[in-house]
Each structure stands twice: as structure tokens, then as C-alpha cells.
Amino acid sequence: MMRRAVALAAWVGDGRPVTATGVLKPVDIPGAMAAMGLAAPARVRTAADVEALHRPWVAAQAVGLVEVGLGRVKATGGTPANGLEPWWTALAAVLRAESHDRQAEGASALCRMLLAVLAGEPPLDDIEDLVNERLHNAAGGWLIGAAYQAFRRGVMPVDAAAELLGEFGAVDDEQRLTALGRWADERFAAAAPQPVPADLAAADLLNRLVGLAEREAWDVVRQWLAGRDVQQAVAEVLSAAEQARPAARVAGIDLVGGLGAAMRPLWRSALKRPMLAPHARAALASWDAPGRAASEADQCWLAVEYALAVEDLEEAWHLVDDFGGPRVVDASTHPDAAALLEALNTAGRPPCRVYQLKVVLSNVRPPVWRRLRVPAALPLDALHYVIQAAFGWHDDHLHLFEAGRQRYADVDFKFDECDDESGARLAKVLPNGGTMTYVYDMGDWWEHRITVERVDELDDPAVDVVIVCVGGRGDAPVEDWNPEDGPNTRPFDVDAINHRLTALFDGL
Incomplete structure (x- = not known):
């Protein structure tokens, strides 16, 4: 398979045309098959139907041997890494x-x-x-x-x-x-993850959780909680979190938060602990005063806490910007605020990148797709609203994203084995480009293939990227359509889409 993928990339060379679905045109199938030492079938509807071609074609894209762009594929000149x-x-x-x-x-x-x-x-x-x-x-x-x-x-x-x-x-x-x-x-x-020892200390548990995907972290937590009194175990977690480094402390906060409102008494006791109090106030407010913003002091404190927790200066910059920029760090009473501000200033603001995305509604004929330009730092929960605006939908149904082995969804809906989409930025999910899937409406299962067509780096890293639709094709289906409502599709109108996008982000 890998030898065929390498041979296919060599045959692609400087470029070959591809269809709107990103596969070779039928006229090129015999040449591609011959390059791999195989005979082409006599009659072919699409290259995707030829298993002996499509499998190495998919493999070559996955390992970066070829890049599929708008109407054309070209070889990258690279070779698969060892291992x-x-x-x-x-x-x-x-x-x-x-x-x-x-x-x-x-x-x-x-x-x-x-x-x-x-x-x-x-x-x-x-x-x-x-x-x-x-x-x-x-x-x-x-x-x-x-x-x-x-x-x-x-x-x-x-x-x-x-x-x-x-x-x-x-x-x-x-x-x-x-x-x-x-x-x-x-x-x-x-x-493979090692079994969790029955006598694992809470501090060691928190260190073990750092860096794990949400579902893997909860596998560890469930093993650790088995046979323990939950209230006592959570009290141990909070005590350990108070003394922990920010990344481990946030892991502990997430653990306790995931156990729900039953932990209210323990959150109240945490209000007396300086390194836990801002987290505790945020957790209690989520039940007692949903929608109420944290105080400015708590926002500044939490901005520093979460920026330190990611232990990645580029992501720390984006998190700080989400809270209002370096001035928020400067105003924070967090004990590590000065150190964070110095580290950010030393590293400098990361480059501002723009992703051009092609979002194709799968299994729809004639084709329906939209081309969007968005900042690489855009979280997936915001990308969801961008796609809704691009297709003229109203966010009336559940949705999820999938990239590689990982799924992301709105944390409020408690999808099994899904990470929080609000904490997943586009550039982190697809750091080297590639594709992912977005599904909207679990009943109708409107599946979209999102492909990164290009990545542009702007000269000024402080510039605000305008989210915009730059192209598309096809009329989008109307969700929850009723024959009495008129046409069952919404015509593609790039000006109307950009008007919705402007209204969406002006209101945030």
C-alpha cells in the first residue's frame, strides 16, 4: 500500500487535474494504475470506485505525499517519515x-x-x-x-x-x-494506558491527567474513583489542586466540574482557598446564576491560570487574547501573572494565519459547497456558527466535529467520547491542513467534509481577520422543511452569507 502511494505521488508530479470531489478524473485512471503496476478496469464511473487506486490515493494524502487543492493535485516532494x-x-x-x-x-x-x-x-x-x-x-x-x-x-x-x-x-x-x-x-x-493503581495519590492522579484527551482522562478518573467515597475523593483532589502547577490544577477543576452539581458543598468550601476560589465562583455561578459573567478580577485571574495551564506560548497568546489581551494579564492578581507576561513579551505575538476552508455538504447532488476564510485560531464552537451562517441554518439541531480519531461537540449536550469544541482551535485540530467532518442534525445527518485548501500568514500578527465567504455553489437545503413553507432549498447568495457573518461576529 505504501509503495503504491509513493508510486502514485511520483506519477502526480507537478500536478494533475482532479474532480470537484477531489479524486482523479476518469481519463487519468489508466495512467495512475499503470504507475502502480496495475491494470485499470474497463469501465469506471469515478476513481473513488476503484479500490486499488482509491486506497493508495487516500494514503498518499494522509501522509503528505500529495496535496489536493482547487481542481488540482500535486506531489509535495516529501517522503513518509520512518516509524x-x-x-x-x-x-x-x-x-x-x-x-x-x-x-x-x-x-x-x-x-x-x-x-x-x-x-x-x-x-x-x-x-x-x-x-x-x-x-x-x-x-x-x-x-x-x-x-x-x-x-x-x-x-x-x-x-x-x-x-x-x-x-x-x-x-x-x-x-x-x-x-x-x-x-x-x-x-x-x-x-496503551497503564492501569490506575488503587493507592494512587490525588496529586499523582492530577499529573497523570495532564495532556490526556477528555475521554481518556475520564477512563483514568473512573478507575481511580472505583471503590472510593466520592465526596472524600473529591476533597482530596481539591486539596491537591490547590498546591499543583496550573496544568494539573485545571485538570483537577475539570474532574470536579464533570461530576456535576452534587459537588456544590465542596465548591463552597473551596471559596476559602485563594488558588481555587475563582474556579469555585465560576462553578457555583454555572448553576446558581447561569449566564452571569465573572467579575473582572476573576476574569483576569482565570486568564492567567488557563494560559499557564496550556504550557504552549502560542496557545497562551490566543487564550489571553480571548480574555482581552495582555492588559488582562497585567491587571491580574494571579501570583504567576508577571512571569507569564514576561514570557509572552519575550516570545512575541505568534503569526496570524488564515485558513481557507472548502465545506462540502456530502451526498447531495448537484454539489453544494461553500468556501470560507477564517482565522486559524478560531475555536470549533465559533466555526459551527460560521457554517450555520454559510448554509443559512438556524442552529436548531445538535452537531459534532470529527478530526482523525477525535470528536468535538458542545459540552452541554454530553455526547459520549467527545471533547469540548470550545477548547479546540482550528489550527490545533488541523495543524498541517487536511480534512475533518462536521455533522449537523443527528436525525437527517447532514454531513460536511471540511478541507483546508490553503493557509496564509499575514504580515501584521495583531490584525483582526475578517471571517468571510469567498465562494460557493449550490442551493442549501432548508432545515425542517414543510411543503407549506415554499421552496425546500435556499439559493446560494454570497452577499447574504457575508451579511449574516458580519451580524454574527459584530454581536459577540
Whole structure:
């Protein structure tokens, strides 16, 4: 598979035309197949239907061998890095393409589970039973859960997973692990989260949570809380958080916040602790006075706290800007405010980047898409509103984003295994460009493919980027359409879209 991806990139060279869906035009299919040493089928509707071409095509994009832009693809001139990551990145991309984005995580997890089962050299006729048994008996966790759901729902049968692993060189014709397959299994096993010791101290727990994705963090928290009195355990967490570094303290605050209003008495007790009081006031206000803004002093204090917690100066700059800029740090009573301000000034403001996005509504004919320019620092919750404005919708339904193995949604709706979209900036989710999925209306399942077409760096890092629609095509469907309401589509009107975007962000 990877050899074919490299050969395909070499054939692409300085550029080839692509269709609106980002695949090769039918006239170029024979040449691309010949470059990989394969024969082209006689009759083809689209290159996406030719599995032997589409899989290495997806893999080549995933590992950065080719870049697909507006109407054209070109080779980057790069080569895949050594190690397991590019290999798994390519495999995961193919899984996403073939199992629908919303099920790709489960299919990926199932492939990892299959590697572990095959490492035990099972009888060939027992592989599916052994996978089923492993999934039933394994300890909880997002990986096991995702694999189990993929297996039970038939997203990817075990024999299909084995076939795909064979194309990637991990399994041979007799469904035995190759040297690559064993290496991959060992690497994944070594990287798997370790069980949480029953006697793990609260301070060590907080340090362990730093840097984990939300769902992985909650796997750890659930293990740690098992068999403990929750009130006593949370009291220990808050005591440890008071003395912790900002990143660990915020992890503890998130832990307690995730346990809900039942923790009110402990939040009230935290009001007497200087390093916890601003967090406690914010938590209590979320139940007792929803919508009420924190005091200016607390906003300044929390701006410093969260900027220090990310331990990344570029992200710290964006967080500080969200709160009002460096003047907020200068006015803060946080004990580390002066150190943060000095670090920010020394590093200098990060470059201002603009992402050009093509947002395509999937499975709609004729095609419906919008081209948008937005700041790279835009959080996904704001991008949601931008897309709503671009298609003329009214935010009447649930939504989620998916990039790679990670999902993001509005934290208030408690989607399983989703991180908070308000804390995920576009540049962090897609740091090197690429694609992600946005789904709106879980009933109608309006799925969008979001592709980063280009990234521009502005000369002045302090400039405000205007969010704007610069192009598009197709009339967007009307949500919750009723025949009595008139037409079931809204005509594409770039001026109307930009008017809505201006009104949206002028009101923030």
C-alpha cells in the first residue's frame, strides 16, 4: 500500500487535474494504475470506485505525499517519515474513507484489537470468536468500547479488517502477523494506558491527567474513583489542586466540574482557598446564576491560570487574547501573572494565519459547497456558527466535529467520547491542513467534509481577520422543511452569507 502511494505521488508530479470531489478524473485512471503496476478496469464511473487506486490515493494524502487543492493535485516532494505513525495514519485514513467518518474510530480500534489477537497465533477458524471474546472480557476504556461497537454493528467485519491489514503488510495471505504486524502490535501495546493503581495519590492522579484527551482522562478518573467515597475523593483532589502547577490544577477543576452539581458543598468550601476560589465562583455561578459573567478580577485571574495551564506560548497568546489581551494579564492578581507576561513579551505575538476552508455538504447532488476564510485560531464552537451562517441554518439541531480519531461537540449536550469544541482551535485540530467532518442534525445527518485548501500568514500578527465567504455553489437545503413553507432549498447568495457573518461576529 505504501509503495503504491509513493508510486502514485511520483506519477502526480507537478500536478494533475482532479474532480470537484477531489479524486482523479476518469481519463487519468489508466495512467495512475499503470504507475502502480496495475491494470485499470474497463469501465469506471469515478476513481473513488476503484479500490486499488482509491486506497493508495487516500494514503498518499494522509501522509503528505500529495496535496489536493482547487481542481488540482500535486506531489509535495516529501517522503513518509520512518516509524509507525505514518503507517497508522495512512491506515486510519483508509478506514475513515471506507467505514464512514463517524464509525472510523471503531474500525481503527478493531484493527488494533485484531493485531493483538493475531499476535497470539490463533487457529485460523477461531479468529472472529477470539476477537469477540477479547472484546467481551477486556477492561473498559474508549478503545475497547469503540472496537466492540464496530464489531457488533458490522461496521467492519473481522475478515475485512484482516484483508486491509494484509494490504498494509501487517498480515500475510494465511492471516498470520508479519514482522511489521508484530512490531505494530508491540508498539500499540506499549503505548496503551497503564492501569490506575488503587493507592494512587490525588496529586499523582492530577499529573497523570495532564495532556490526556477528555475521554481518556475520564477512563483514568473512573478507575481511580472505583471503590472510593466520592465526596472524600473529591476533597482530596481539591486539596491537591490547590498546591499543583496550573496544568494539573485545571485538570483537577475539570474532574470536579464533570461530576456535576452534587459537588456544590465542596465548591463552597473551596471559596476559602485563594488558588481555587475563582474556579469555585465560576462553578457555583454555572448553576446558581447561569449566564452571569465573572467579575473582572476573576476574569483576569482565570486568564492567567488557563494560559499557564496550556504550557504552549502560542496557545497562551490566543487564550489571553480571548480574555482581552495582555492588559488582562497585567491587571491580574494571579501570583504567576508577571512571569507569564514576561514570557509572552519575550516570545512575541505568534503569526496570524488564515485558513481557507472548502465545506462540502456530502451526498447531495448537484454539489453544494461553500468556501470560507477564517482565522486559524478560531475555536470549533465559533466555526459551527460560521457554517450555520454559510448554509443559512438556524442552529436548531445538535452537531459534532470529527478530526482523525477525535470528536468535538458542545459540552452541554454530553455526547459520549467527545471533547469540548470550545477548547479546540482550528489550527490545533488541523495543524498541517487536511480534512475533518462536521455533522449537523443527528436525525437527517447532514454531513460536511471540511478541507483546508490553503493557509496564509499575514504580515501584521495583531490584525483582526475578517471571517468571510469567498465562494460557493449550490442551493442549501432548508432545515425542517414543510411543503407549506415554499421552496425546500435556499439559493446560494454570497452577499447574504457575508451579511449574516458580519451580524454574527459584530454581536459577540
